Amino acid sequence: MKGNEENSVGKLSLDMLIGLSIFLFAFIFIAQFLPSVFADARSDISVFSEAYKVSVLLTEDPGRWINGANPSEKGFHWETEWYKDNISFRPGLAVVGEAGFINLNKLMEFKNVTITYCLSYDNDSWIRDVFGLTTPSNSYHVNISMLIPFSTSYRQYFSVNDSGVEIFAIGPPIPDRKVSRYERLVNLPKINDFYDRYSFTSPNPMNENITQTTLTFPIGGAIIYISNITQCTTTYWIKINVTLTNTTSGNTSTTEVFKLENDNCDPANVSAVTGYHSITRELNEGYCELYTNFTETYQESPDQTNVTLRIKNLNGFVELSRVGEIVGDRIVVKLVVTVWEGG
Amino acid sequence: MHRMRQSQRFRRDEKAQAFTLEGITAALLILIVTYTLFESSVVVSPIWSEYGDIQLKQLGYDILRSLDVHRTNMNLSACPDTQNVTRNSLQYMLIQLNASNPQPNRDFLNALDAMLDPSIKKRVEVYWVNMSNNNTIESLTIINNTPIPDAVGVSRSIVLYPCEITPTSPFYGSVNDTALVVEVRMILWYV
Numbered sequence: 355m356k357g358n359e360e361n362s363v364g365k366l367s368l369d370m371l372i373g374l375s376i377f378l379f380a381f382i383f384i385a386q387f388l389p390s391v392f393a394d395a396r397s398d399i400s401v402f403s404e405a406y407k408v409s410v411l412l413t414e415d416p417g418r419w420i421n422g423a424n425p426s427e428k429g430f431h432w433e434t435e436w437y438k439d440n441i442s443f444r445p446g447l448a449v450v451g452e453a454g455f456i457n458l459n460k461l462m463e464f465k466n467v468t469i470t471y472c473l474s475y476d477n478d479s480w481i482r483d484v485f486g487l488t489t490p491s492n493s494y495h496v497n498i499s500m501l502i503p504f505s506t507s508y509r510q511y512f513s514v515n516d517s518g519v520e521i522f523a524i525g526p527p528i529p530d531r532k533v534s535r536y537e538r539l540v541n542l543p544k545i546n547d548f549y550d551r552y553s554f555t556s557p558n559p560m561n562e563n564i565t566q567t568t569l570t571f572p573i574g575g576a577i578i579y580i581s582n583i584t585q586c587t588t589t590y591w592i593k594i595n596v597t598l599t600n601t602t603s604g605n606t607s608t609t610e611v612f613k614l615e616n617d618n619c620d621p622a623n624v625s626a627v628t629g630y631h632s633i634t635r636e637l638n639e640g641y642c643e644l645y646t647n648f649t650e651t652y653q654e655s656p657d658q659t660n661v662t663l664r665i666k667n668l669n670g671f672v673e674l675s676r677v678g679e680i681v682g683d684r685i686v687v688k689l690v691v692t693v694w695e696g697g
Numbered sequence: 698m699h700r701m702r703q704s705q706r707f708r709r710d711e712k713a714q715a716f717t718l719e720g721i722t723a724a725l726l727i728l729i730v731t732y733t734l735f736e737s738s739v740v741v742s743p744i745w746s747e748y749g750d751i752q753l754k755q756l757g758y759d760i761l762r763s764l765d766v767h768r769t770n771m772n773l774s775a776c777p778d779t780q781n782v783t784r785n786s787l788q789y790m791l792i793q794l795n796a797s798n799p800q801p802n803r804d805f806l807n808a809l810d811a812m813l814d815p816s817i818k819k820r821v822e823v824y825w826v827n828m829s830n831n832n833t834i835e836s837l838t839i840i841n842n843t844p845i846p847d848a849v850g851v852s853r854s855i856v857l858y859p860c861e862i863t864p865t866s867p868f869y870g871s872v873n874d875t876a877l878v879v880e881v882r883m884i885l886w887y888v
Contacts (some may be wrong), residue, residue: 539759
C-alpha cells in the first residue's frame with residue numbers, strides 16, 4: 355500500500371525527464387557548436403599555407419619549363435620560353451642558385467603572362483591555376499605586391515620606378531575581410547630605373563651648393579655617398595631639409611632632417627664623413643613629423659613636398675629610390691603575398 | 698492521520714520543485730556563459746602560434762641575407778676598400794665595432810628598423826672562435842633586449858678580412874693572417 359502511494363506520485367520521472375532534456379539539448383548544442391569554434395582557425399591555417407607556398411615558389415625558385423613535344427628540352431628560364439608552342443611552365447622569380455634575389459626579366463615576363471592570359475593585372479586566374487590555388491574543395495584569390503620596407507600590414511606603399519609605375523602589383527584588390535598575408539624581403543638589382551642620383555661637387559670650398567627636388571613620401575630608400583672633402587681647413591657640411599607647401603593657401607613648413615658637419619680632416623672625422631650613409635629613416639620620420647605639425651598648425655594638408663640638399667666643401671652623390679632600401683648594389687623590397695578564400 | 702502525512706509529503710515535494718527550477722536556471726546560465734565565452738574570444742591553438750613563428754623566422758633570415766653585402770674577392774691578402782662597404786650592411790657594422798663599447802652603427806640600426814615592423818623587438822649577438830686562445834668561443838651582445846619565451850632565433854655567418862680587424866676591434870687578436878668567420882645571431886619576438 356505504501357509502495358503504491360509512492361509510485362503514484364511520479365515526480366521523480368518528471369525531474370529526470372527535464373534533466374535529460376537539458377542534458378540532451380546541451381550535448382547536441384555543444385556537439386554542433388564546437389567544430390565551428392575551431393573552423394576559423396583551421397581555415398586560417400589552410401589559407402596561410404597557401405600564402406607561404408606561393409611566396410616560397412616566387413622568391414626562392416627560378417621556375418621551370420618543359421617542351422611537351424620534346425621532354426628533353428627543359429630548364430629554369432621559363433621567361434624566354436613560355437609563349438612558344440607545347441611549353442608547360444611554372445613561374446618563379448629568383449635568380450638561378452640565389453634564393454631571395456629577383457631576376458628582373460622573370461619579373462617583367464610574369465607581368466606579361468598576366469596581361470596575355472588575363473588581360474588585366476587585377477585578374478589572378480592564371481596564377482591560381484599555376485600555383486594550385488583552385489582545388490575541388492576550395493578556391494583562393496591571391497594578390498602579390500612589391501612594397502617599400504617602410505610598409506606594414508596596415509600601411510601599404512607600393513614600390514614604384516622613376517616614372518611612378520608600380521614595380522609589381524598583381525591580383526585583385528585585397529578585400530576588407532579575413533586574409534592571410536606572408537611577407538618576404540627580397541633583393542632587386544640596382545638598375546637606373548629604380549633610383550635617382552644627384553651628384554654634387556664643391557670646386558670652390560667656400561660656396562654652398564644647393565639642389566632642390568620634388569619628392570613623394572614616404573621614400574623607399576636614400577643614401578649619401580661622400581667621396582672626399584675639397585679643402586680640410588674650411589668647414590664642410592651636408593644638410594637636408596624637407597619643405598611642405600599647400601600651393602593654394604601658400605602655407606609652408608620646413609625642417610632639417612639630416613646634418614653632417616665638421617671643420618677639419620682628423621682621420622676619425624674623415625672616416626666618419628666619407629663613405630655611404632643611409633638616410634632613409636631620417637627622411638621618412640622627418641617628413642612624418644613635419645606633416646603632423648603642418649596639419650595641426652594650418653588645419654589643412656600640404657600638396658607639395660620639396661627636398662633641399664645643401665652641400666659645402668664636399669664631393670659625392672645622393673641616391674633616392676621609391677622602390678626600396680638601397681643596400682650596396684641592390685635594392686631591398688617587401689614582396690607580400692596575400693591569399694583569401696573566395697569563389 | 699494518513700491524510701496529514703500525505704499532505705506533509707506533498708509540501709516537501711513542492712519545495713523540491715523549486716530546487717529543480719534553480720537547476721534549470723543554472724544550466725541555462727552556464728550555457729549562455731559558455732556560448733558568450735567562445736563567441737567573444739579568439740581561440741589560439743599551438744599550431745597557429747607556430748605559423749606566426751614561421752613568418753617571424755623567415756623575416757629574420759631575409760633581413761640578414763639582405764644586409765649581407767657579400768664580396769666575391771676571396772684573395773685575403775688584398776684588402777677591400779672599407780670606404781666602399783655600405784654602412785647599413787652587416788659587414789660594416791662588424792668592422793666598426795669597438796671593443797671598449799661595442800655598439801652597432803646608426804645606418805645599420807636604421808636599415809634594421811626599416812625592415813622590421815614596429816611591433817617586433819630584437820636582440821643581436823655575435824659569436825666567433827678565438828684561434829689565439831685555444832679555439833674558445835667568444836661572444837658579444839650588441840643589441841641587448843631580453844627576449845620572451847616565444848622568441849625565434851636566426852643567424853648568418855659573415856667573413857671578415859684580416860685587414861678589416863683593427864686594433865680597436867673586439868675581434869683583434871682572434872686571428873692572425875686568416876679570415877675570421879663571425880656568426881651574427883638575431884633573436885626576434887612580437888610585443
